Amino acid sequence: MLKPLSYKNKFEKIYTENYSRLYYYALHIVGDSEVSKDILSDIFTRLWNNISNVELESVNAYLMTSIRHRAVDYLRRNILQNQYSEDYLKEATIYYIDASEEIEKDKLVEKMLSQLGPPTDKILEMHYLQQMKYAEVAEVLNISPETVKKHIMKALRILRELYNDEK
Amino acid sequence: MKDEINNQLNSDVDNTWQKVVIRDYFLKKAYPQPDVLTELKAFRKKQQSRRKTKVVFVSFGFLSGIVAALLILLFLHNWDLTSFFSSENRPLVAFQTRGGNSADEVTLQSGSAAVTVVGSSVSKLAQAGALLNAKEKKIVYAGNQNTAKVMMQTLSVPRCKTFKVVLSDGTEVWMNAQSQLCYPNRFTGKQRIVQLQGEAYFKVAHNVKCPFIVKTNQLQTRVLGTEFNLRSYSAIDAHVTLLKGSVEVSNALGTNKRKIKPGEDAQLTSNHSFVVKQVDTEEYSMWKDGYFYFDNVSFIEITQELGRWYDVGVVFNNRKAADTKLFFVADRHGSLQEAVDMLNKIKKVHIYLRNNQMIIE
Numbered sequence: 001m002l003k004p005l006s007y008k009n010k011f012e013k014i015y016t017e018n019y020s021r022l023y024y025y026a027l028h029i030v031g032d033s034e035v036s037k038d039i040l041s042d043i044f045t046r047l048w049n050n051i052s053n054v055e056l057e058s059v060n061a062y063l064m065t066s067i068r069h070r071a072v073d074y075l076r077r078n079i080l081q082n083q084y085s086e087d088y089l090k091e092a093t094i095y096y097i098d099a100s101e102e103i104e105k106d107k108l109v110e111k112m113l114s115q116l117g118p119p120t121d122k123i124l125e126m127h128y129l130q131q132m133k134y135a136e137v138a139e140v141l142n143i144s145p146e147t148v149k150k151h152i153m154k155a156l157r158i159l160r161e162l163y164n165d166e167k
Numbered sequence: 168m169k170d171e172i173n174n175q176l177n178s179d180v181d182n183t184w185q186k187v188v189i190r191d192y193f194l195k196k197a198y199p200q201p202d203v204l205t206e207l208k209a210f211r212k213k214q215q216s217r218r219k220t221k222v223v224f225v226s227f228g229f230l231s232g233i234v235a236a237l238l239i240l241l242f243l244h245n246w247d248l249t250s251f252f253s254s255e256n257r258p259l260v261a262f263q264t265r266g267g268n269s270a271d272e273v274t275l276q277s278g279s280a281a282v283t284v285v286g287s288s289v290s291k292l293a294q295a296g297a298l299l300n301a302k303e304k305k306i307v308y309a310g311n312q313n314t315a316k317v318m319m320q321t322l323s324v325p326r327c328k329t330f331k332v333v334l335s336d337g338t339e340v341w342m343n344a345q346s347q348l349c350y351p352n353r354f355t356g357k358q359r360i361v362q363l364q365g366e367a368y369f370k371v372a373h374n375v376k377c378p379f380i381v382k383t384n385q386l387q388t389r390v391l392g393t394e395f396n397l398r399s400y401s402a403i404d405a406h407v408t409l410l411k412g413s414v415e416v417s418n419a420l421g422t423n424k425r426k427i428k429p430g431e432d433a434q435l436t437s438n439h440s441f442v443v444k445q446v447d448t449e450e451y452s453m454w455k456d457g458y459f460y461f462d463n464v465s466f467i468e469i470t471q472e473l474g475r476w477y478d479v480g481v482v483f484n485n486r487k488a489a490d491t492k493l494f495f496v497a498d499r500h501g502s503l504q505e506a507v508d509m510l511n512k513i514k515k516v517h518i519y520l521r522n523n524q525m526i527i528e
Contacts, residue, residue: 012207018282019203028190033198034437041210048214061368078439079420091183095191109192118276119319122349128186130384130419140360140382142351156185 007051012058015044022067023094029071030082031131043146062094068103083131112159114136123151193263197384205260226404240346246392259489261467262474262481264523273330275306277352278318295320295352296335305331308352315354323347324365326478329455333362338379341455344476345400349512366398368455369413386435390414390453396451400475416441423438459497459506464490466516468523480524488527 028034043066113121126132138145251339272283286401295318299309324330324342335353342348346365359379369377373392380390383399393412399405407416409427417424418439425441427433434445453460461469467489474481483489497506507518517528
């Protein structure tokens, strides 16, 4: 029931080093800040209860898997349809596995947006952040769904090209 | 052309990582980094309360163990973990300023051109069929509407300011501080759709054939013609308050819908459903007439509103004061110091200003 201080330190190290990254991972899937924090709270509770068996080398994989299960489960129960394909979830998991990846690629998005300018930024935000469908974005902006699609496809292409240039 | 077709064909196969990266980019813009240390403290507190209940249920066979454990717990509590476990004495940060992009003027983005509204950029506005009245602090979309090119307009209102816009259909929108409205210079199609961040009061022009829809990140409000206030500064504070007519609110996913009547307020909860209750609608609409108006509202909510308007942080050193309920009315055009002086007169707390923060003792 009571754990030695060394466990407490070990736990805190894991918590502070990983919380932010794991929060965005959960948020990416569920799209709700409070729900993401609840999921993290549950998973860290389980981690704390098993802290004596936790190995630092494998803890990240364990946390990521748990979050993914819980987040997808939340979508299934509350949102009725799971919006993400297996491939997408796999890609997201790889992306959030270490923080350096995120920082580097976020910069590419910034570069891409500055190249394309409005209204691509608004379109991408509505489609990828608010998860509005092409037709919904089209209606808000008073353009055709085909135009929305073209903007998005171009953005994805430019992003890939920027990435290939860096390599 | 051929390349383009190839790109389209390949798009479903290898575009996944770009989608992940773009969603991540916008998520980080929309949701601030969590405060990890605060989260850790909250987590510790929760663990501690669980542990206490567990101790109660341990059987008597372990009595000696329990005594030892309790002694250690007391010891730890006094010597090591006090700062960790007890948040009672810690300041409560009730509101943080956004910092960074704190423009001080109302701005309008029309198509790809951005103009500052309080100025003389009338010609640029005219292209979109808009008339600016800087004195009355409003923009009116009127005139040769049917021929004007359709352009998206994004109106941003900074702290300490309100602004009014009359849309092309005659709908009036009063916008509160730190808010943004996105709308076309003229409506086409079967629906009138606008997007809001922050707070606005809508007086929607009646048109049965063409519903008016306000979208926010959290919810959607659909109306035919009516007056209502929509407040959506954050996910935990999304309200639609109806004064006249009838509206239907739904969450962003469209999984939950609710009709509300005049005098009712619908608040979106964290599980995406609505709590509807009767409210004093004055409270939700007095802001557009230039007042802070609070009737039986907790101190924390009042100070959060002041913080948002004057763009200052709010810190409670006296946590007990946060839930005290007050009646408080003040002029929005006065200074923050004046509002603080008035609150201090109530003599329940002492408030002072330091380093762009309101500190409540």
